[in-house]
Amino acid sequence: MSTAVKLAEPGAIIFDLASAELRDLNGTLQGLDLTTNQTSWAVLNPRGEHAIAVGITTPVNVTIDGHVGYYCGGMNDGANIIIKGNAGPGVGENMMSGSIHVLGDASQAAGATAHGGLLIIDGNATARCGISMKGIDIVVKGNVGHMSAFMAQSGNLVVLGDAGEALGDSLYEARLFVRGKVASLGADCEEKPFTDEDKTILADLLKKAGSDAAVADFKRYGSARTLYHFHVDNAGAY
Amino acid sequence: MCGIAGLFLKNKALEPQLGSLTAGMLSVLTGRGPDSAGVAIYGAGTPGAVKLTLRAPAHYDFPALAAGLGVTYSLHDDHAVFVIPQAREVEIRTALAAHPEIAIVASGSRIELFKGVGLPDDVSKRFGLEKMSGTHAIGHTRMATESAITTQGAHPFSTGPDQCLVHNGSLSNHNDVRRKLIRENITFETQNDTEVAAGYLSWKLHTGAKLDEALTSALNDLDGFYTFVVGTESGFGVLRDPVACKPAVMAETDDYVAFGSEYRALVDLPGIANAHLFEPEPAKVYFWEHAA
Numbered sequence: 029m030s031t032a033v034k035l036a037e038p039g040a041i042i043f044d045l046a047s048a049e050l051r052d053l054n055g056t057l058q059g060l061d062l063t064t065n066q067t068s069w070a071v072l073n074p075r076g077e078h079a080i081a082v083g084i085t086t087p088v089n090v091t092i093d094g095h096v097g098y099y100c101g102g103m104n105d106g107a108n109i110i111i112k113g114n115a116g117p118g119v120g121e122n123m124m125s126g127s128i129h130v131l132g133d134a135s136q137a138a139g140a141t142a143h144g145g146l147l148i149i150d151g152n153a154t155a156r157c158g159i160s161m162k163g164i165d166i167v168v169k170g171n172v173g174h175m176s177a178f179m180a181q182s183g184n185l186v187v188l189g190d191a192g193e194a195l196g197d198s199l200y201e202a203r204l205f206v207r208g209k210v211a212s213l214g215a216d217c218e219e220k221p222f223t224d225e226d227k228t229i230l231a232d233l234l235k236k237a238g239s240d241a242a243v244a245d246f247k248r249y250g251s252a253r254t255l256y257h258f259h260v261d262n263a264g265a266y
Numbered sequence: 267m268c269g270i271a272g273l274f275l276k277n278k279a280l281e282p283q284l285g286s287l288t289a290g291m292l293s294v295l296t297g298r299g300p301d302s303a304g305v306a307i308y309g310a311g312t313p314g315a316v317k318l319t320l321r322a323p324a325h326y327d328f329p330a331l332a333a334g335l336g337v338t339y340s341l342h343d344d345h346a347v348f349v350i351p352q353a354r355e356v357e358i359r360t361a362l363a364a365h366p367e368i369a370i371v372a373s374g375s376r377i378e379l380f381k382g383v384g385l386p387d388d389v390s391k392r393f394g395l396e397k398m399s400g401t402h403a404i405g406h407t408r409m410a411t412e413s414a415i416t417t418q419g420a421h422p423f424s425t426g427p428d429q430c431l432v433h434n435g436s437l438s439n440h441n442d443v444r445r446k447l448i449r450e451n452i453t454f455e456t457q458n459d460t461e462v463a464a465g466y467l468s469w470k471l472h473t474g475a476k477l478d479e480a481l482t483s484a485l486n487d488l489d490g491f492y493t494f495v496v497g498t499e500s501g502f503g504v505l506r507d508p509v510a511c512k513p514a515v516m517a518e519t520d521d522y523v524a525f526g527s528e529y530r531a532l533v534d535l536p537g538i539a540n541a542h543l544f545e546p547e548p549a550k551v552y553f554w555e556h557a558a
Binding site: 075076077078095097098114116117132133135136154155173174 | 509510513515528529530531532533543544545547548
């Protein structure tokens with residue numbers, strides 16, 4: 029028995045991508061209905077493949093033992109996915125609900141366009157984390173790269189480390205919480221007063237992410253709402 | 267798209283496997299670039315000798331040409347590597363100039379460069395990449411965007427001794443830069459944007475810049491999307507554009523430094539499970555070099 033198998037939840041159904049087809053894995057997971065008793069899955073040997081565990085619509089647990097490629101957990105609607113490794117570009121892209129927990133680092137565009145659910149990244153996320161996010165909660169325990177939360181519309185991005193250049197550029201809405209340094213704010217992103225409602229939301233997200241970071245150490249950023257309507261003085265910012 | 271694979275060995279024991287490891291990485295990257303593929307491989311050099319990698323139409327009689335010039339050679343499908351005494355380089359280049367069907371695709375003390383149209387696996391097989399050894403190699407799988415699918419348009423590009431470049435992305439100011447470089451006596455064989463980047467770096471190196479300095483100035487002078495991997499006689503460098511438009515993953519162990527457009531390309535490298543994995547940061551020059 030490999031270490032990987034021991035790491036899987038007791039009773040988990042094991043899908044070893046060294047021998048099984050990725051298409052079969054996704055077809056099986058997508059075919060589960062709400063009455064299924066098969067609620068625990070372990071995926072072995074992901075080998076950086078793309079689109080692992082995408083489009084699941086039932087609240088099952090999926091543990092992936094290793095690094096994954098593009099779009100892991102994309103369009104997730106209810107599943108709780110744990111990635112025991114790094115994730116490639118677009119992890120959790122367009123997630124609707126459920127959770128994805130990356131134990132390593134995430135590449136670019138983590139949580140892009142996602143409408144809901146919780147994405148936790150224990151390491152760093154690179155550029156464009158939360159780009160065009162539409163309701164997802166993202167907690168990054170390390171740093172995020174440049175242009176994170178670009179054109180974000182709704183949801184919460186929590187960064188325990190530093191944020192790269194142009195944070196929140198062209199932000200519509202969404203709350204951004206950063207504990208570390210912000211290299212620069214993007215167009216129309218500004219620091220906001222830290223309200224009691226913000227503090228409650230942040231404390232809840234930190235708790236869900238298993239972090240003991242202090243709410244008081246964060247700053248809160250959001251949209252200045254000056255780009256909502258065209259004004260000639262802002263022409264350079266578009 | 268396009269895929270890049272680079273491998274720089276620190277452990278000499280792995281040198282006989284350089285070709286097979288590189289071929290494996292290129293094979294995985296077929297999905298990112300199925301049009302054509304190529305590789306620059308830095309093998310053993312002979313003191314006082316120069317390697318010329320030549321390309322000719324299929325079935326060209328390289329043995330007869332080598333016999334006529336009195337040089338040793340190795341044959342790799344439509345490419346051949348001529349090993350010539352340094353003292354005869356000018357004479358032999360002059361003789362080769364009388365053969366317009368032959369292109370000199372690379373020259374230097376250690377570089378050998380092979381590229382062609384077709385699936386990466388087929389290209390690797392044609393050139394016998396599996397059996398090649400060396401200290402570092404840079405390979406590319408191409409999905410053409412800026413110029414036609416031809417052998418000349420495949421990567422890597424070499425425009426200076428022991429120098430080569432592969433590129434994922436597209437440059438937007440390559441015509442302007444090409445015109446400027448032509449005035450600096452850099453010659454170009456294609457309309458390809460990547461050849462301009464290779465020519466630019468060769469020009470910078472020729473004017474005395476070190477590779478890291480040349481790459482740093484590229485950040486100011488080249489506009490567009492790019493992840494570059496650059497090879498020299500003693501090492502390789504990596505540079506991504508400031509927006510980091512194109513993907514890149516690196517792995518470092520005590521035995522090697524590897525570059526892949528995706529982690530997938532690295533999964534079969536020895537000891538990858540314990541490698542330090544990271545994404546090179548945008549607009550930051552990375553360089554690894556063997557001591558001379």
